[in-house]
Amino acid sequence: MVNALKEKAEAEGFAAIGIALAQLAPAVGDRLRQWVSDGCHGDMLWMEDRIDQRASPGGLWPEVRSVIMLGTSYAPEEGLLEAAGTPDKARLSIYAQRKDYHDVVKGALKRVAQWLVHEAGGEVKVFVDTAPVMEKALAEAAGLGWQGKHTNLVSRDHGSWLLLGAIYTTLDLTLEAPGSDRCGSCNACQTACPTKAFPAPYQLDARRCISYLTIEHKGPIPYEFRKAIGNHVYGCDDCLAACPWNKFASAAAANKAMLPRVELAAPDLADLLTLNDAAFRTFFSGTPIKRTGRDRFVRNLLIAAGNSGDLTLLPIVSELLDDPSPLVRGAAIWALAELNPAVFKSQLANRQATELDESVRDEWFSAASAH
Template identity: 65%
Template sequence: MVNTAEIDEFKADLAQEARRLGFATCGVTASGEDPVRAKRLHEWLDEGRHGEMDWMEARAHHRRSPQGLWPEAQRVIALGMSYAPATDPLAERDGRGRISVYAQGSDYHDTVKKALKALARWLVAEAARRGLGDVGVKVFVDTAPVMEKPLGQAAGLGWQGKHTNLVSRDHGSWLFLGAIYTTLELPLDEPGHDRCGSCSACQLACPTAAFPAPYQLDARRCISYLTIEHKGPVPKEFRKALGNRIYGCDDCLAVCPWNKFASTAHTMRAFLPRAELAAPRLADLLALNDAGFRRLFSGSPIKRIGRDRFVRNCLYAAGNSGDAALLPQVRDLMADPDPVVAEAARWALDALSA
């Protein structure tokens, strides 16, 4: 029979090991279904706000609760790694593309999953050593049907802000989230409490008005969605608003007042920006063929969208740049084999010629 003191000590040691592995924050929540969370998910899907992200709907039954994905799960260990930037993500630089902070370093999927696996191994081994029994675990980061943000709030890591992302009192909006599902019944943490108050900075900062109301996101209008998940031509109504954003968007995150408490001391070395991705020249990016794209973005999350979608984004940025020096490259790309790239080049030519 495990007593309370033993399991509390184990949980404290688990949190310490998580910090050693690079996690900035750690909490525990229950694995059963939260009716409110499930209702919000289905309302969002029913309204079509997930856009082309069909996997959100296809595996909604797994997203409803951790036990919907793994019935044996008793607890969720929610974890966050900081990627707080050292510079202003919104600083404008002429002739340069803007890549979201999270994608300027190594692929967070690899870094976070490696640490999650190490922590899960520690948990299983330590539980056995301390006589807590055979413990089952499963680790997840982003690619599985797991609701990391609401689970993070339930585990006390922070709260889902008005921009729908998790906000931490200590780390602001700059957290990569992961989860370990486990059969071990660890003590629960208090959920995070909403501290947005009357602030509407993130809502006002959105270039495409992607928030129909506080705490609601219409992905179909979101620049991150449009530049990463959306496969065809970006609707013309949003192209000017893209500005020089060529992969993702940090605007709603970067203006959050809670970021003043975020420290780069917790940022993992793997997430530090690569020099060639911090402020890349549009002229260099427009010249990329498939092989060059794969070389440049090796080990980067950007690699998964492919050369064509990325160059499409760069052409919109070129059209918004006002830089006539880019006209020869834009004209050349009008003959690109990919019809979406060719159409983006025609739009960029018209924008630069106006």
């Protein structure tokens, strides 16, 4: 049965599959609760709301007996990191350059789960990222790899490039041996982080993580991280890309239903900054970026613009000083001050002569004090 299950999973585009007992060690839940108690989850209040369900599969579904963990590879082709050295380009996380994995993986999970019920009976539930499931801990328990020092899953075969999905089942299935930590003395992922989001190996402070700041965080990007963000505008792959185990990952194993969109590999900041809400939704249709919304995305673009040193962006940045969104207006103020302090001071003087926008007044004065 397990061999046939693996064949079905492979046919549906999964690169890795393993089976774990529907239990997690109490220490896993204890670490999660401590992490939340320390505030390391930032704005992600949903981490608090169902923490007991997240801490163990049985907390979410008492009838579950086994957990089938599946990994979809999104290993990049060479060249998909090309925006790293070009500050006038936008850096989008590798997974975001593809079709939204929530849709692709969930559809494939449902087909595997339906096959399993047809062949062996039982009940099933499928989960992809949006439910209180400890995917990485369960993937390690199911033998797909281990949680590395960057807290993400590392696979011997697929490096750090696996997207995870779970099938909970009432069946008692043959279990895999759990993964074992093979990070050794390597700290490449730790030193690669621009914002120092790892207070210690195997610990992540999401409040300092570029992926969190550019995707989950709803307010202005804190000043202390704006320079370090560089031209990351949606997510960050720096700690993942630094992992030496990636040398074994092959783009040939990547899910063919999630091929990258060429136009998202290194798009121009100038082009993206002009997107209004309708254009944003159209351009990023079918990608996970659409979920973040235009205002947060343009906020990120403006941080990248301020870091770019590209004076040709001044007209676009200046126009966004009057954007309907205060989040965008605030980021535009910072970007303008970084690109050209003289133009910034002129704009500040002109606006003080009338009346400063109260919703972004602090941004004007903070930028002024820095310049």
